Amino acid sequence: MRSSGTFEWTARRGPLVKYQCDPHAGTGMRGVLVVE
Incomplete structure (x- = not known):
């Protein structure tokens, strides 16, 4: 994906x-989404 690109995704699990x-996982690019 280009740096000016977009990405859309719908969370089907939660919370x-x-x-x-x-x-880039080795550099710490990870996180957690909070689904309400």
Whole structure:
């Protein structure tokens, strides 16, 4: 994806969804979404 690109995704699970940037996971690019 280009730096100016967009991405859309719908969370189907919750309340917490863990995610990471696979190409940059070694540098700590990961987080948690809180689904309400």
